[in-house]
Amino acid sequence: MKDKVIIAGFGGQGVLLAGMVLAQTALEEGLQTTWFPAYGAEMRGGSANSTVVISDEEIGSPVAVAASVIIAMSDQGLGRFLPRAEQNAVVIVNSSLIKNRPEKDGVEFIFVPASDMADTKIGDVRMANLIMIGAYVKKRKELSLESAKKACAKAFPGKPKILEMNMKALELGFNYAK
Amino acid sequence: MKQLVKGNIALCEGAIAAGCKAYFGYPITPQNEVPAHMSKRMVELGRVFLQAESELAAVNMVLGASAAGYRAMTSSSSPGISLKQEGISYLAGMELPAVIANIQRGGPGLGNIAGSQADYFQAVKGGGHGDYRMIVLAPYSVQEMYDHAYLAFELADKYRNPVMLLTDGVVGQMMEPIEARAGNLDAEKKYFNKDWVLDGCAGRKPRLLRSLLMAEGDLEKHNRELEKKYKSMSSDEVRFESLETDDAEIVVVAYGISARVAKTAVKKARQEGIKAGLIRPVTLWPFPSKTINENARSGRKFLVAEMNLGQMVEDVKLAVSGRCPVEFLGRPGGGLVNEQEIFENIQAMKG
Structure with a gap:
C-alpha cells in the first residue's frame, strides 16, 4: 500500500493537525509514514496544506508531486491540488464550502458536508478537519477507526473536552463515507 | 512504540541526550522549532538556553561555553550560518569542540525558506577563513537528525573541533516516527580530556586558549598539528x-533529502530491470572518495543529484578521476528533486 495524501484548505481549518492525526493513525497501524507541512507565511484565512505519505515500505520523498488522495477543505485548496490528482485518486470534498461539483476523469469524488456536520452535530465548525479524516480512514482497509481514535488521543493530551469532540468528528466522518 | 517527531525537534532531543549543556540561537525559518523547543526543554533540565542578539553573538557564546568545558550548540539556516563563519574559524583555530546545525534554505542572499542544499561548498570547503576542516554530517531522516546530533557532540569532543550538521528545510520540517535512544554519557567522559578547559586556575597553572599566534613559526607549527588531526579525521570518520x-551500471550519488528521493528512483529502476545503485555520503567531509573511486569501474556511469546548481558533483568528479562519465541533475532555489526526474535520468543514461 502507498498513499500520498494532500490535505488542503485555509489557515485555521486545522489542515496541519489533521495531517498529524492521520500520520499518527498510520503509525498506530505499524505502517511507515511521513508528514510535511506548508511552512511559508501561512496564516488564518490564507492557504495552508500538509502532505502525509503512508506506505508499507520505506518512504522516499515526503513531498507529493502527484497525490493518490486529496482532502479538500476549501475551494482554493481543491483548485490548487486537483490538477495533481493521480489516476484512480480519491478526492474528498468539503461540500459545505465547495459548492460546485468538480469533475475529473479517473478520479473518485466523495462529497462530505463536513463544516455543516461539525456545526450542527458537534457545535463547533473547527471539527470539520477530523470529519474529513474519518471519511478517508473508512476508504482504506489498512486503517481503522480505532487507530484513528488512538492517534487522536495522542494529539490532545490533557484536553478531555476537545478530545471528545474530535473523537465524535472522526466517527461522524467514518460513518458518513461509504 | 516509535514517536512521531519533527526533524528539528529530533535534532534538539539528540543534542540533549548527548549532554548538550548550553544552546545559543537566533530565529530564522526553517529552523525556528530548534530555539523554540530548546527554550522550553533546556530550562526544564536546568541547562542554559539563551536567545542571542545576533547569530554572530550566538556562535561566540558557544565558543565561550566550550572554552569553559561545556557541550554547546548553535543552529541557524543558511543566511544565519554565513554570519557564524567567523566564529567557526575561531573554534577551529582554538581547537574547541562545538556543534553547529544548518537547516539549509534557498539562496544566495535571503533567498527563500524552502529546503535547499546550496551550502555544500560553504560547509565542506571552509566557509570561514584559514586552513581548517570540520566534520560535516548530512542526516537524511528524522531518526538521523536525532542520531547525528548525538554523534556530532561525540566527534566534536573526540577531535576538539567544531562539527556541522548540514541538513535542510524539508528534513527539519517533516515528521517521521523515530526511536529516541537513551544517550550513553560515559562516552562523553571517554573523549573529554579536560586539561585545556578554562575553569578557574586556583591551585594550578593558568591556561590559555587563543587563535592568535604571532611569534615566528608558531602558526605554521600549529597548522601542522591541525593537519595531523584533520588527517586522522579523514581516515577514521x-x-x-x-x-x-555491486553490479550497478549507473551509480547515483546523493545525500540528505535528495538521497531519500534517489533511493526510491533506484528501486524503481531495478524493478524496470535497469542496474542502478546508490552511494549516499553520510559525512560530506570527510568525503567517501575512496568508495566512489573504487566504484568508478569502466562501463559505469555516475549521476549526481543535488538541490543546487552543482556542488558535491565536483567532489564526485575528483573521486571518479575521469574513469566514468559523471552527469548532474540539480534543482536550485528551493526546488526538491523528484523521484520521476531521477528515474528518467537513469533511464536516459541507460540509453
Missing part, C-alpha cells in the same frame, strides 16, 4: 551508505 552498487 568517513561514513556512507551504499545500495545495490
Whole structure:
C-alpha cells in the first residue's frame, strides 16, 4: 500500500493537525509514514496544506508531486491540488464550502458536508478537519477507526473536552463515507 | 512504540541526550522549532538556553561555553550560518569542540525558506577563513537528525573541533516516527580530556586558549598539528551508505533529502530491470572518495543529484578521476528533486 495524501484548505481549518492525526493513525497501524507541512507565511484565512505519505515500505520523498488522495477543505485548496490528482485518486470534498461539483476523469469524488456536520452535530465548525479524516480512514482497509481514535488521543493530551469532540468528528466522518 | 517527531525537534532531543549543556540561537525559518523547543526543554533540565542578539553573538557564546568545558550548540539556516563563519574559524583555530546545525534554505542572499542544499561548498570547503576542516554530517531522516546530533557532540569532543550538521528545510520540517535512544554519557567522559578547559586556575597553572599566534613559526607549527588531526579525521570518520552498487551500471550519488528521493528512483529502476545503485555520503567531509573511486569501474556511469546548481558533483568528479562519465541533475532555489526526474535520468543514461 502507498498513499500520498494532500490535505488542503485555509489557515485555521486545522489542515496541519489533521495531517498529524492521520500520520499518527498510520503509525498506530505499524505502517511507515511521513508528514510535511506548508511552512511559508501561512496564516488564518490564507492557504495552508500538509502532505502525509503512508506506505508499507520505506518512504522516499515526503513531498507529493502527484497525490493518490486529496482532502479538500476549501475551494482554493481543491483548485490548487486537483490538477495533481493521480489516476484512480480519491478526492474528498468539503461540500459545505465547495459548492460546485468538480469533475475529473479517473478520479473518485466523495462529497462530505463536513463544516455543516461539525456545526450542527458537534457545535463547533473547527471539527470539520477530523470529519474529513474519518471519511478517508473508512476508504482504506489498512486503517481503522480505532487507530484513528488512538492517534487522536495522542494529539490532545490533557484536553478531555476537545478530545471528545474530535473523537465524535472522526466517527461522524467514518460513518458518513461509504 | 516509535514517536512521531519533527526533524528539528529530533535534532534538539539528540543534542540533549548527548549532554548538550548550553544552546545559543537566533530565529530564522526553517529552523525556528530548534530555539523554540530548546527554550522550553533546556530550562526544564536546568541547562542554559539563551536567545542571542545576533547569530554572530550566538556562535561566540558557544565558543565561550566550550572554552569553559561545556557541550554547546548553535543552529541557524543558511543566511544565519554565513554570519557564524567567523566564529567557526575561531573554534577551529582554538581547537574547541562545538556543534553547529544548518537547516539549509534557498539562496544566495535571503533567498527563500524552502529546503535547499546550496551550502555544500560553504560547509565542506571552509566557509570561514584559514586552513581548517570540520566534520560535516548530512542526516537524511528524522531518526538521523536525532542520531547525528548525538554523534556530532561525540566527534566534536573526540577531535576538539567544531562539527556541522548540514541538513535542510524539508528534513527539519517533516515528521517521521523515530526511536529516541537513551544517550550513553560515559562516552562523553571517554573523549573529554579536560586539561585545556578554562575553569578557574586556583591551585594550578593558568591556561590559555587563543587563535592568535604571532611569534615566528608558531602558526605554521600549529597548522601542522591541525593537519595531523584533520588527517586522522579523514581516515577514521568517513561514513556512507551504499545500495545495490555491486553490479550497478549507473551509480547515483546523493545525500540528505535528495538521497531519500534517489533511493526510491533506484528501486524503481531495478524493478524496470535497469542496474542502478546508490552511494549516499553520510559525512560530506570527510568525503567517501575512496568508495566512489573504487566504484568508478569502466562501463559505469555516475549521476549526481543535488538541490543546487552543482556542488558535491565536483567532489564526485575528483573521486571518479575521469574513469566514468559523471552527469548532474540539480534543482536550485528551493526546488526538491523528484523521484520521476531521477528515474528518467537513469533511464536516459541507460540509453
